[in-house]
Amino acid sequence: MAAVPAGSADPNPPVIAVVGPTGSGKSDLAVHLALALDGEVINADAMQFYRGMDIGTxxxxxxxxxxxxxxxxxxxxxxEEASVSAFQADCRAAIRDIHGRGKRAILVGGSGLYVRAALDVLEFPGTDPGVRQRLEQEHETSGLPSLQERLQRIDPVSAGRLGDARRVIRALEVFELTGRPFSSFMPQREYFQPAVQIGLDVDRGILRERLAERVLKMVDAGLLEEVARLDAVGLRQGKTASRALGYAQFLKVLDGESDTAAAAEETIVATRQFARRQHTWFRADPRIHWLDWQDTDLVAKAAEICASPASVI
Structure with a gap:
């Protein structure tokens, strides 16, 4: 990699975020930027919060x-269940700590909402276990279509975006507690503090093949054994972790409902679909500076963007 200039002396420098689809090389770029700019990395991948979820993530x-x-x-x-609001507080505390020590904070991850929670002005409405439990019971007895129909009446924007029971229930809970549609709490692309985002622009065909190869390497590295170890300590009880790509598929192997080859293929398909959703999510943000993921001068170009006042919003 080419040499790059040292980091800014600004006591409160802009937050740097490295974003893009899974498998695009975000973690590697973040490390190189940290070495170049005297920085430290903050994880914004929801599944990498979890201890022991190493191979599959x-x-x-x-x-x-x-x-x-x-x-x-x-x-x-x-x-444990991951919480975007808890992450927001923890991430911003980490940013203050890093900047307070004269370092650069470099956020990296492909969990779009978590990145937005860290960078943007974003309000999180409270929760009520009683309301949540009642809505979950209604889901069990009446089914998801009934809840979706109710959400359509009170918040058609959210109804058009949300398709799974957990998010539909959350949207209904928020409306009951606040009288405001859940969609009104979505961020408006306004940074909480100065920031610069670097996006990795991928060749989709190459990425498709890369993701398939990566999943097969995970299997060879012991993904099934990792899932078995985590199953023994409560993976199935985790509302977030149990849905992770690869883990959900290989739990079926442990249950005798699938085999390794089928689980690997299902994981490849799901991972490719996830990468497409990530690409769509990040491409919708006009503030991101996009760079070719395979550019031989990627680190130098990214560092130059981070150092340019014109890049900071």
Missing amino acids: AKITVAERRGVPHHLLDTMDVT
Whole structure:
């Protein structure tokens, strides 16, 4: 990689975010930027919060971190439910800590809403266990279409966006608690503090093949054994972790409902679909500076963008 200039002396520099679809090389770029700009990395991949979920999430290894401190990795047990609002508080605390020590905070991850929660002005409405439980019971007795019909009447914007029961229930809960549609709480692309986003622009055909190869390497590296270990400590009870790509598919193998080859193929298909959704999500944000993921001068160009006042919003 080409040499790049040292980091800014600004006591409160802009937050840097490296975003893009899974498999595009975000973690590697973040490490190189941290080394170039005297920075530290903050994880914004929801599934990499979980201890033990290493192979299936392609979690960056200690060796690959090259001595760069990484924050918000391995912070949760698989039985715990990830929370965007909790992440927002933890991430912003990490940013203050990093900047307070004169370093650059570099956010990296493909979980779009988590990135937005860290960077943008975003309000999180409260929760009520009683209301949530009642709505979950209604879902069990009446089914999802009934809840979707109710959401359509009170919040057609959210009804058009949300298709799974968990999010539909959350939208109905928010309306009951606040009297406001859930869609009114979505961020408006207004940074909470100065920031610059670097997006990795991928060749979709190459990425498709790369994702397939990556899943097969995960299987060879012991993904099924990792899922079995996590199953023994409560993976199925985790509302977030149990739905992770690869883990949900290989739980079926443990149950005798699938075999390794079928689970691998199902994971490849699901991962490719996820990458397409990520691409669509990030492409919708006009503030992102896009760079070719295979550019030989990628690090230098990314560092130049991070150092340019014109890049900061």
